[in-house]
Structure formats: C-alpha cells, structure tokens
Amino acid sequence: MTMNVLYKAKSLPVMQNRLFDSFSEAVSCPVGDVVLVQDETSGLIHNAAFKSDLMIYDCNYQNEQGESTVFQEHLGNVAAIVERHFGGGTLIEVGCGKGRFLEDLAKRGFEITGMDPAYEGANPRIRKEYFTADTGLRADGIILRHVLEHIDGPVSFLASLRDANAGGGKIYIEVPCFDWIRERAAWFDVFYEHVNYFRLSDFDRIFGKVYESGHTFGGQYLYVIADLATVRDPAGIPFTPTDFPGGWQDSIRSHADRISKRGDGATAVWGGASKGVIFSLFMRQAGAEIKTVIDINPAKQGRYLPRTGIRISSPADGLSALEPGADIYVMNRNYLPEIRAVGGPSFNYLSVDDEIV
Numbered sequence: 001m002t003m004n005v006l007y008k009a010k011s012l013p014v015m016q017n018r019l020f021d022s023f024s025e026a027v028s029c030p031v032g033d034v035v036l037v038q039d040e041t042s043g044l045i046h047n048a049a050f051k052s053d054l055m056i057y058d059c060n061y062q063n064e065q066g067e068s069t070v071f072q073e074h075l076g077n078v079a080a081i082v083e084r085h086f087g088g089g090t091l092i093e094v095g096c097g098k099g100r101f102l103e104d105l106a107k108r109g110f111e112i113t114g115m116d117p118a119y120e121g122a123n124p125r126i127r128k129e130y131f132t133a134d135t136g137l138r139a140d141g142i143i144l145r146h147v148l149e150h151i152d153g154p155v156s157f158l159a160s161l162r163d164a165n166a167g168g169g170k171i172y173i174e175v176p177c178f179d180w181i182r183e184r185a186a187w188f189d190v191f192y193e194h195v196n197y198f199r200l201s202d203f204d205r206i207f208g209k210v211y212e213s214g215h216t217f218g219g220q221y222l223y224v225i226a227d228l229a230t231v232r233d234p235a236g237i238p239f240t241p242t243d244f245p246g247g248w249q250d251s252i253r254s255h256a257d258r259i260s261k262r263g264d265g266a267t268a269v270w271g272g273a274s275k276g277v278i279f280s281l282f283m284r285q286a287g288a289e290i291k292t293v294i295d296i297n298p299a300k301q302g303r304y305l306p307r308t309g310i311r312i313s314s315p316a317d318g319l320s321a322l323e324p325g326a327d328i329y330v331m332n333r334n335y336l337p338e339i340r341a342v343g344g345p346s347f348n349y350l351s352v353d354d355e356i357v
Helices: 023-027 069-086 100-107 154-164 178-183 200-206 250-262 274-285 315-320 333-343
Strands: 003-013 031-039 045-047 090-094 111-115 141-145 170-176 210-216 221-227 267-270 327-330 348-351
Touching: 003 274, 069 100, 069 141, 069 170, 069 210, 069 221, 069 333, 090 100, 100 111, 100 141, 154 200, 170 178, 200 210, 200 221, 250 274, 250 327, 267 274, 267 315, 267 333, 315 333, 327 333, 333 348
Parallel strands: 090 111, 090 141, 141 170, 267 327, 327 348
Antiparallel strands: 003 031, 031 045, 170 221, 210 221
C-alpha cells in the first residue's frame, strides 16, 4: 500500500476533548503522533500512526457545544436536511453522544433510537451499546454525525452499519471538511483523535448513490445523504491527489511573536475544545505562553487542558484576568459575534481561521 505523506506532528494529546481535574494529570496525558497520509490506492486521507487502543471515551470526554446559540442554529439547519430526506421514517443515531440532537429530532416527531456505549444520561430512547446486527434494530435512516472521522477503517465501519441495518437504508453523515482545513491554513484543526479527513469527492467514491451532499457550518463541515446499500471500497476509483501548500503553518510564528511581545495579561484563547487545545500547545512549543483559556461550557470550567495543563475559565473569570486592549484569539470564527457580545468592546478579537492560503 503506497502512501503520500502530507503532514507530521509529534506528541499530540490522543484525546483533545478529554478534560482533567488537575494540572499534573493534564500534562501527563497520553500522547500520539500524527502522520497524515493520502492512500494512493483509495485516495482516502488518514493518520497512519493512529492506534485505536489509545482511545477511551468516558465521562471525562466533553465535546458538548449546545451552550452556543450559533451551534444550536447549526443543529436546526441539520435537522431541516434530515426532515427533507427522512421525514416520516424511523431513525437510528449511531454515536449520539449526550443525546442533544436526538432529542431535537424527537421533538420534531421522529421515531428515533440512539446508540452510544458511552452515554450517561437517562433518556429511554438511547441504548448504551454499539449498533450491530445483534442489536435487533432496523430503521429507514441512520444518522452519523461527527463519528466517522474517529473510526479506524471508515469504509469497513460503514459496511458494518449496512449489515446491521439489514443491508440498506439511507444514511446522513457529517464530518469536518479537509478542504476547509487546507484552504484556511487551519493547522490547529488536525488532531490525533481524528484519524480520518474527508473531502466531498471521497463520498462519491465510497457510495454508489449519493442523494445530496454539501457544506454546512460556514464550510467547516461537509454532509452527505447516501444509500447505505451502495457502500463500496473506493480503491481503484480515480481520485484527485492533495497536499498542504507552502506556508501552511507560517501563522504559528507570527501568532507566537505577537503573544510573546504583548506579555502577561494581554492574551487569551476563547474556546477550550479541540482547536484551543492544539493552538495553545503549538504556541507553547513556539515559545509563547497562553495562560488564559475561556469557554462558555460550565462542564469545562475549572478543568485542565491536555498537554499544556491550562485551567479553563468562565467568561467572567477569564475576562477579569485580562488588561484592557488584550488580544482574544477566537478559535472558531463562527462564534465571533457571540463572543464579542459577551466580551464587550475593551478587547481585540482575532479570528485564527480567517487566513486563506
């Protein structure tokens, strides 16, 4: 199997959304390398250094974004797509997480069952197990939101969902968009936890029949509605080679220089999730120290980021630690108006994903 190496990074936290209760636990978290490659047979992009046995999802894994009205609007847009293609049918959401999207669909009248062995709530619609042929369930449609990028062997996994669902049904898939990461020079959007990186064209090769596909959430995510019965091995189907352009990580140095010159109390990161974890880590490695990370999710506040050990602050606490005119690095430009409304006019808001190469 021939691979074209696209990108390498060493010693990233294996789970960037895993939170820690102490600084010492956070800085000693498990780490792994990223060797991002494009398979020259299938055209698919994945981390060749990924080890699935390092991934342990438990109650300390926290990736809930529902506190944001911006993200709630996104979920509403996704629900509208689901209604257009699955209205009147039964659904199974595989990897439903905390169950927020499942509950939204249930309110819209869907007969839906969630499957997630790591679920910790009490919703009777959600079963704490994997979806397999032994589950004894079948639905008209499968919902797979932000799961496939975590699965080692994504095509085999999709085939297992097909088999578990009696050989067919429609599927809605939503994943981060590799082309957006590449074009926006979003080096902070490459994680160990994401073993796969997809383009829309990949799904045209993975499925024999795609009903609809496109981009959502400001282009950061892509979505596909496909016939699960037509899943196939894309090996041998022509694909477009890709790479990362020159200068893809130039902003690391420019951000680090600015942060170092400004000194203590003059910089914060807003967003204590995946992007903020990687951004803060790379800044430290470049000699610039981030001391304040802010997040609106109460479940994150007071806990510590992996590798750097930075304590996550509430907006009130984090903003009070900054001097007037301080820089706030906004990890996701979609949230910029929302963040500015909370933070007020006293600070500089820098959106790190505005750069296009």
